[in-house]
Amino acid sequence: MSMQHDAIRRGSKAALAYALALLATAFFAFPIFWMFTSSLKGDEIITAYPPVWIFAPSLQNYVKLVEDLGIMTMFINSSIIVGLSTCLAMISGTLAAYALARFDIKNKQMIAFEVLSIRMLPPIVSVVPMFILARWLGVFDTYWLLIAAYALAGLPFVVWVMRVFIQDIPQSIEEAALIDGCSRVEAFWRVTLPLLMPGLAATMVIVFMFAWNEFLLASMLTSKAAKTLPVIAANTLNAKSIAWGMASAAGVVMSLPVVVLVLLMQRYLVRGLTLGAVKG
Amino acid sequence: MGIQIKDVRKRFGALTVVNGVSVDIAEGEFFVLLGESGCGKTTTLRMVAGLELPTSGSIHINGKDVTYAEPRHRDIAMAFQDYGLYPNMTVYENIAFPLKIRKVSKADQRRKVEETAGKLGIFNYLGRKPFQLSGGQRQRVSLARALVRNPKVFLMDEPLSNLDAKLRAVMRTEIKKLVSELGITTIYVTHDQIEAMSMADRIAVMRHGDMVQVGSPLEIYDRPLTHFVADFMGSPPMNLFPASMTTAGRPTGEVREFVDAIPDHERDLISSRLDASGQFTLGIRPEHLKLVQLGSPGSARAVVDFVEPLGQTTNVYLTAGEKRLIAVTDRCVSHVGDVVGVYAPPEFLRVVAN
Ligand SMILES: Nc1ncnc2c1ncn2[C@@H]1O[C@H](COP(=O)(O)OP(=O)(O)OP(=O)(O)O)[C@@H](O)[C@H]1O
Numbered sequence: 096m097s098m099q100h101d102a103i104r105r106g107s108k109a110a111l112a113y114a115l116a117l118l119a120t121a122f123f124a125f126p127i128f129w130m131f132t133s134s135l136k137g138d139e140i141i142t143a144y145p146p147v148w149i150f151a152p153s154l155q156n157y158v159k160l161v162e163d164l165g166i167m168t169m170f171i172n173s174s175i176i177v178g179l180s181t182c183l184a185m186i187s188g189t190l191a192a193y194a195l196a197r198f199d200i201k202n203k204q205m206i207a208f209e210v211l212s213i214r215m216l217p218p219i220v221s222v223v224p225m226f227i228l229a230r231w232l233g234v235f236d237t238y239w240l241l242i243a244a245y246a247l248a249g250l251p252f253v254v255w256v257m258r259v260f261i262q263d264i265p266q267s268i269e270e271a272a273l274i275d276g277c278s279r280v281e282a283f284w285r286v287t288l289p290l291l292m293p294g295l296a297a298t299m300v301i302v303f304m305f306a307w308n309e310f311l312l313a314s315m316l317t318s319k320a321a322k323t324l325p326v327i328a329a330n331t332l333n334a335k336s337i338a339w340g341m342a343s344a345a346g347v348v349m350s351l352p353v354v355v356l357v358l359l360m361q362r363y364l365v366r367g368l369t370l371g372a373v374k375g
Numbered sequence: 376m377g378i379q380i381k382d383v384r385k386r387f388g389a390l391t392v393v394n395g396v397s398v399d400i401a402e403g404e405f406f407v408l409l410g411e412s413g414c415g416k417t418t419t420l421r422m423v424a425g426l427e428l429p430t431s432g433s434i435h436i437n438g439k440d441v442t443y444a445e446p447r448h449r450d451i452a453m454a455f456q457d458y459g460l461y462p463n464m465t466v467y468e469n470i471a472f473p474l475k476i477r478k479v480s481k482a483d484q485r486r487k488v489e490e491t492a493g494k495l496g497i498f499n500y501l502g503r504k505p506f507q508l509s510g511g512q513r514q515r516v517s518l519a520r521a522l523v524r525n526p527k528v529f530l531m532d533e534p535l536s537n538l539d540a541k542l543r544a545v546m547r548t549e550i551k552k553l554v555s556e557l558g559i560t561t562i563y564v565t566h567d568q569i570e571a572m573s574m575a576d577r578i579a580v581m582r583h584g585d586m587v588q589v590g591s592p593l594e595i596y597d598r599p600l601t602h603f604v605a606d607f608m609g610s611p612p613m614n615l616f617p618a619s620m621t622t623a624g625r626p627t628g629e630v631r632e633f634v635d636a637i638p639d640h641e642r643d644l645i646s647s648r649l650d651a652s653g654q655f656t657l658g659i660r661p662e663h664l665k666l667v668q669l670g671s672p673g674s675a676r677a678v679v680d681f682v683e684p685l686g687q688t689t690n691v692y693l694t695a696g697e698k699r700l701i702a703v704t705d706r707c708v709s710h711v712g713d714v715v716g717v718y719a720p721p722e723f724l725r726v727v728a729n
């Protein structure tokens with residue numbers, strides 16, 4: 096009897112938990128839902144109050160984005176710039192973190208701190224010097240400038256976070272690999288790297304998102320050729336009017352790659368939560 | 376052949392961790408490095424493995440100078456204290472890893488892994504991940520991974536310290552049997568003197584980065600060179616008495632009767648074991664002390680402080696003059712407060728350096 100009772104109590108507890116989880120999800124998902132539906136509405140109904148829930152979806156906002164603002168070019172720009180800078184920051188940052196975590200380097204703490212100090216400068220302070228430097232070097236409004244800027248901005252984060260992830264992997268595992276016949280590089284590649292995947296995935300998503308959404312540097316250091324998505328998304332709002340439909344559509348276009356990336360990385364992100372169970 | 380370590384030193388900054396260690400380990404020998412925590416055992420082993428480079432000195436393995444060679448070029452295997460298993464691989468993949476790196480064919484890999492796993496009794500766990508194993512099973516996996524490629528040299532750093540006492544005793548004999556069957560030259564690091572005594576062909580006792588004494592287990596137990604070794608080996612430890620010899624041939628010490636009983640051949644050793652101020656130590660193992668009638672010839676007067684019956688033997692704690700002693704006797708009838716004689720048979724008295 097009482098066992099049945101317990102089972103019912105457990106069941107209702109679980110139901111409550113599910114209800115709460117649903118509520119929280121709805122709270123966070125609603126703006127996204129709103130953005131998505133708005134992007135499919137025509138100008139007449141987009142600001143209607145009370146909101147129109149049932150309407151014939153149209154892609155006119157997306158068409159306008161492509162035809163009037165040329166968003167395809169910006170999308171390609173953003174993808175190349177952010178993709179390359181993220182890769183660059185991840186590769187060099189992880190290698191630097193490995194050296195800081197594993198090797199006996201003089202003044203290790205100093206070096207790590209110096210790397211972090213890049214991040215301490217508010218970007219607004221560095222934007223004018225960067226502008227002048229870029230002009231002088233002839234890289235203004237090119238991919239290279241933003242790639243370098245974003246890679247550098249992401250680097251300290253990668254170094255500091257990956258250093259902790261690497262330190263968390265017992266050194267004896269790598270040493271075992273060295274003894275088992277690996278060179279340093281092989282040991283890193285075959286043994287350390289697979290264990291680092293969750294950390295790499297999480298770090299990469301964050302670095303990618305930062306660069307993908309970055310506006311200040313992008314708006315100041317590009318004029319036409321290397322313009323990125325956040326800049327164009329901002330162009331939908333001007334002094335006279337706000338093109339709500341286009342703004343929403345731009346928002347959807349900008350979110351898509353992030354969503355795809357997170358879905359791709361999900362396998363590792365979830366595993367990151369359980370990896371701790373291996374130790375001890 | 377075997378391993379030759381010549382005058383190897385290791386400094387970390389200003390700290391000298393290994394201070395000129397030299398030893399010649401024969402092929403197939405089971406050599407144990409024994410010492411307290413922090414004395415440099417692990418560092419010495421890691422230099423042999425190539426995980427650490429010596430500040431000076433040289434290391435030869437099987438006739439080849441490997442002082443600065445990478446670990447993979449030394450043909451060694453190693454078992455780590457925390458096992459060092461690859462957490463993302465299954466037991467099978469863990470054991471096969473060294474073979475895979477050496478590009479052994481898949482079929483040979485399978486055969487060797489299964490054979491080694493069978494020998495170590497982990498055949499049924501080959502499909503599991505390390506975190507699904509108990510400590511003892513993990514230890515076996517790490518041994519299997521080390522042994523699977525028939526190494527010439529096997530290095531072990533306190534491989535049993537994470538196991539419970541019973542399992543430790545089982546694994547002790549298993550390891551020893553396995554290694555001697557395969558005839559692998561082994562260096563085994565431990566701080567447990569019982570492990571050292573029971574497994575070693577030869578023991579090196581280390582202290583503060585020095586090898587204080589190298590010898591067979593019984594040699595070290597019976598004839599310790601220094602106070603430290605005498606105190607470190609054996610439980611309960613050797614009874615040690617401060618003694619001195621300021622005039623040649625006339626040693627004096629705390630328990631008069633014992634000093635007088637030092638036999639001639641030990642007496643001859645005194646001058647070589649004296650320290651700068653003319654001090655040495657006289658020692659006798661607890662199991663050699665005899666409790667006799669008070670006043671028997673050659674015995675000292677002592678009071679029984681405490682009696683610890685252990686079943687097979689009994690530990691009797693005594694005070695002779697100012698000096699506290701332990702005697703291990705058969706089941707005995709002493710009681711706390713008894714006044715007895717303690718007799719030290721001359722053939723068991725040892726002269727030991729401070
Ligand atoms: N990388 C290092 N840098 C500085 N000091 C070190 C380093 N590795 C070891 N030491 C020091 O060297 C000394 C000897 O260390 P080692 O690990 O060889 O001791 P051990 O005999 O193995 O001790 P235990 O039984 O506790 O394992 C210790 O005092 C330790 O602090």
Ligand SMILES: [Mg+2]
Nearest residue numbers: 416417418532
């Ligand atoms: Mg150690």
